[in-house]
Amino acid sequence: MPIVHQGVVVDNKKIGSYYVITATAADMPKEFKPGNFVAVAIGDERSSLILRRAFSIYQVNDRGVYGGTVDIVVSPHGPGTDYLANLKRNDPINLVGPLGKPFSLPKNPVPCVLVGGGYGAAPLFTLAEALAKRNCRVDFILGASSSEKLFGMLEARRLSTTLTVTTDDGSSGQMGKVTDVLPEVINKSNAAVVYACGPMKMLEAVSKVATLHGIVSQTSVEESMACGIGVCMTCVLPVIGEDGVTRMLRSCVDGPNFRGDKVRWSEVGTVPVDTYGAPKIGDH
Amino acid sequence: MPIVHQGVVVDNKKIGSYYVITATAADMPKEFKPGNFVAVAIGDERSSLILRRAFSIYQVNDRGVYGGTVDIVVSPHGPGTDYLANLKRNDPINLVGPLGKPFSLPKNPVPCVLVGGGYGAAPLFTLAEALAKRNCRVDFILGASSSEKLFGMLEARRLSTTLTVTTDDGSSGQMGKVTDVLPEVINKSNAAVVYACGPMKMLEAVSKVATLHGIVSQTSVEESMACGIGVCMTCVLPVIGEDGVTRMLRSCVDGPNFRGDKVRWSEVGTVPVDTYGAPKIGDH
Amino acid sequence: MKRFPKRSSIDMSIDFMNQKLPSPIFTASGCAAAGKELDQFIDITSIGAVVTKSVMLQPRSGRATPRMAETPSGMLNGIGLQGPGIDDFIEKDLAWLNQKGAKTIVSIAGNSVEEYGKIAEKLRDISGVIGIEVNISCPNVENRGLVFACDPNSATEVIHSVKRNSSSSVPIFAKLSPDVTDIAHIAKAVVNAGADGLSVINTLLGMVIDTKTLRPKLSGKTGGLSGPAIRPVAVRCVYQIRQALPKVPIIGMGGIRTGNDALEFFAAGANAISVGTMVFNDPEACVRIHDEVCELLNEKSFRSINDVINAAHKEQI
Amino acid sequence: MKRFPKRSSIDMSIDFMNQKLPSPIFTASGCAAAGKELDQFIDITSIGAVVTKSVMLQPRSGRATPRMAETPSGMLNGIGLQGPGIDDFIEKDLAWLNQKGAKTIVSIAGNSVEEYGKIAEKLRDISGVIGIEVNISCPNVENRGLVFACDPNSATEVIHSVKRNSSSSVPIFAKLSPDVTDIAHIAKAVVNAGADGLSVINTLLGMVIDTKTLRPKLSGKTGGLSGPAIRPVAVRCVYQIRQALPKVPIIGMGGIRTGNDALEFFAAGANAISVGTMVFNDPEACVRIHDEVCELLNEKSFRSINDVINAAHKEQI
């Protein structure tokens, strides 16, 4: 069960162009599963920003000196993320979590490829550990626009059989996109599952590649969220259900982790005409 | 001329139940005259509190290590003052000032009584120094509900011939109100002018006493202000002009320092029927 | 650990039509789905009532994203009434609420006067429903898409049709839009049409332009403004309606964040309040606000919530 | 040291009716008095125009205090149009503005249709006045105190009377209230009545209850809500009016705090904007916002402010 926790910042480290914030989180670590996220309040009741911001849980520690803590990776680019990037040790921070459906893990010890784009790598390290526990081979691919936007290379190397790195500008690893190298990594590792977190365009491309190779993909999507807990309906995208029917599903509670082949990527941001309950007349 | 200055907090000291904040203020000290105030922004553009808060200038320093600085005395009791009380060294703080008509000083070296209620004492110390420069005898009266709400006793003693203290609960000085001791101080010092800053009820009582003794009083009023610079018309009170006509004057630019006998104290918060332009029909 | 209301000597219970409710604090339609998700954070039987997301006759996908934009002390939303349709709603959502023992106010919405009636019909004699909130802030497809709530006649017709088709034992609340020249006029019209009470207010029509694209940010271009930003408008509407209709039960809402905010609404004339947008900021808001109201009433040495309702209309002593 | 606009390659000048103005950024009526106080912080000849506090025929004391209450990202005001009356205003305030070389838009208000006409008459052939903004958000004493702006007929009569009595060379701007069911309808009415342009929007009617006394905080009970809180409503109004009237000049306002906010209004259809409440927060706001708009246009590699006006109405490419 998720909780609301008024915590404090234990640490805020700048790594590359990101800020890794460690916050006290009481019992959240006990409830945590890889792929969960937290919703963070931006300031107190004096703040004019009333909506929480969602961040993948990067690490948890359930019995440190501060009791339970969670780590998030923040990429500052707007008022909320800028605010968080400027938080200092002992500043108050209010978290709701753990939220969202976690990654689903394979029953059998099959090889898995983990693909992280920029800060999208954040949720993949706890996932890698969980997969390792199930004796799954893990191969990592990390991509970003340029080297300072890569996150977690050392950990990725430690937790994987192979690590492949790509950057758009070639400032580190191979020049290009993660999907340029994905097919080869899948083949070499004999992967049965691809897990991916990053920009929507990347997720779309990754799930295409997985489908081409006839393997499953789990994609962690990023939709604008007002509540993060399933009550507001702002975070939807068209996803095909077991019954073959497309529904507008809430990425905060039905996701953020979806099977890549079930998401109608090219139609995200629209309501496909064959969607369950799609508008005929008088929509508003 | 007042300026807008994006400064930083140099120091924030708790004294009794008040916080004395020193902030960088560029050239404000050069422009400062006793009785001026500053309007302080509450937070940055993320803040939901968009109106500045007014504070009497307690001290100025025009060439410290930080360049010009101003000191204000904050009594926390609401969102804005609580915010300021919690500011730490190096936190940003945005000031507009110096604002308001300063105290008018006597042409001749006449004895003056300075009456401060609670934080209302703040503007009286620079005033006392200015009066001293003009060889005016200065007698101080400081009053408050209880001792921790008295401000500036040591300075008051240093700057005055006599200091008399009153508290409602008798926790320090004489038990009672400043006006219980004012007549005697006026008589002993042969005062020609009384300066007062504090709660409106105190100002009313002080100006009554002064009038009874046939001497002038200068009262520093405190009206709710939206702009502090004279453009919004929220800070008005009924004041009798040279021509004997009552007008709703702006306490931010026509005041905050008014002659006590000109303010229609009992009608503050109303528009006296004989006010210039008082409503007849269709007021809104 | 769910948040439960603190023990308090204050009597927060209200007589809501024919029902006794433990608290005057409700959820707001569209800000609590059908209670299930919130029940992880608070015990939804501990609050006054769960007001469910407006449900329509048919299932609805709602609008394309972006469906929201953040605004100063508020937000803009254009969800487009995504929902399962009334049959599924009764079968799944309402069943869950009943099994929990929650007190439910079902919010309904329609594209035509007839559709409102049909939904009301379906809710006849369904247990657990302590009230129907009629969301008339919908475009009337039979009247150039003019919003029902903005036209006294269409609003009247809708309330008539709901009243006719629902069981007389279930009170009908008409939910009013602030986007009108004279909200008291609309209020009188719907009460004359048979509304047992009023929900005040729905969102204000607004727009945010995405300055990257220089186009409206929401897929629906305009959306509904909510949150603390609109509170002064909501308090004014409640006050005006209470002036015009001294007795009608009012559920007040619009930017309620704290117990102090809630007190403004009670004093202005609200008999109960709904907490909407701020639930997104604090999933425990309904219970926290209940506690804060208790504390405030204690400080003011009142005994019961009824002591402050309508206080702003009493002559200053 | 006054703040002056930064040098920029962007052409911010606009053709405002028959005038060329250096900037599309104006003050808002009632938020800049008659320019004198602001001239300590900015050079008021460097902005587009000074829109003065609404002046009436006679001197007015305005309302009793409290006249304002702070609200989330906004404020409520009930000043009651305190002012010197038109004669004093022309003799002192306007004289000062003219001697400074400021471009002035005089905002006028009245209790009756006739009063508006008389004030307009007084402003005939007075130099320095580049426009008259008609504040019709005043109660019409001859029509049960109904606000002119909320009734197309009264609004029409006022504009007629102002137009009749003022010199044809001075454009008339009707300032509209958002507290109406259909603002585009009112806009069309006043334009048909002869308004040369529109100012959009005035404040929203609101109320704050002082929870200490449990009574309305403002002496006038209700007041006008302004500031960033209302921006989405203001942008929506400008957009709707531009849709209905593709050519009419619009001065947009409502919660503009930054250059980015201003850009929303230009894209929605504003030809110029007024900065009101945020001047209280930053006396240099008009010039700062001018600079920020220049920077944004630069980043987007536009050349002139005219490149973004109405952008939100163009079809997405």
Ligand SMILES: Cc1cc2nc3c(=O)[nH]c(=O)nc-3n(C[C@H](O)[C@H](O)[C@H](O)COP(=O)(O)OP(=O)(O)OC[C@H]3O[C@@H](n4cnc5c(N)ncnc54)[C@H](O)[C@@H]3O)c2cc1C
């Ligand atoms: C499940 C999930 C996990 C995420 N994990 C991370 C992470 O680990 N690290 C990280 O840096 N960011 C992450 N994000 C994105 C992060 O939530 C946004 O960058 C942030 O909300 C932007 O807020 P802002 O005020 O800085 O920017 P603004 O663009 O000003 O935000 C304005 C509004 O839009 C919403 N919004 C804007 N961009 C996004 C976005 N990309 N995704 C969701 N909402 C958005 C915000 O919530 C806010 O309500 C995640 C988002 C989701 C949904």
Ligand SMILES: Cc1cc2nc3c(=O)[nH]c(=O)nc-3n(C[C@H](O)[C@H](O)[C@H](O)COP(=O)(O)OP(=O)(O)OC[C@H]3O[C@@H](n4cnc5c(N)ncnc54)[C@H](O)[C@@H]3O)c2cc1C
């Ligand atoms: C000329 C002048 C000098 C002042 N000097 C001092 C000083 O030296 N030290 C000090 O502690 N306080 C001083 N005050 C009072 C101070 O401005 C208020 O206490 C403060 O604005 C309250 O803000 P708040 O958010 O904490 O309280 P709130 O009551 O929540 O404020 C809400 C709104 O009301 C206004 N307001 C509330 N109380 C007052 C008040 N008493 N006077 C003016 N506006 C008010 C605020 O500006 C704000 O807009 C002075 C006020 C004026 C006008």
Ligand SMILES: Cc1cc2nc3c(=O)[nH]c(=O)nc-3n(C[C@H](O)[C@H](O)[C@H](O)COP(=O)(O)O)c2cc1C
């Ligand atoms: C995301 C969202 C969805 C909403 N959906 C509905 C709805 O379906 N039916 C309805 O009557 N009101 C709906 N509302 C309006 C709220 O019930 C409430 O009237 C309004 O938001 C003002 O209250 P608040 O400021 O506390 O949110 C919705 C509001 C929001 C923010």
Ligand SMILES: Cc1cc2nc3c(=O)[nH]c(=O)nc-3n(C[C@H](O)[C@H](O)[C@H](O)COP(=O)(O)O)c2cc1C
């Ligand atoms: C204190 C105050 C006084 C105002 N006085 C007037 C006025 O006299 N005439 C008028 O047309 N509008 C008046 N307004 C409304 C503003 O001109 C503007 O239309 C409104 O505040 C919205 O803009 P803003 O959010 O930038 O303030 C006043 C607003 C405020 C805050």
Ligand code: FES
């Ligand atoms: S963010 Fe509210 S339902 Fe997903």
Ligand code: FES
């Ligand atoms: S506070 Fe605005 S005029 Fe005085």
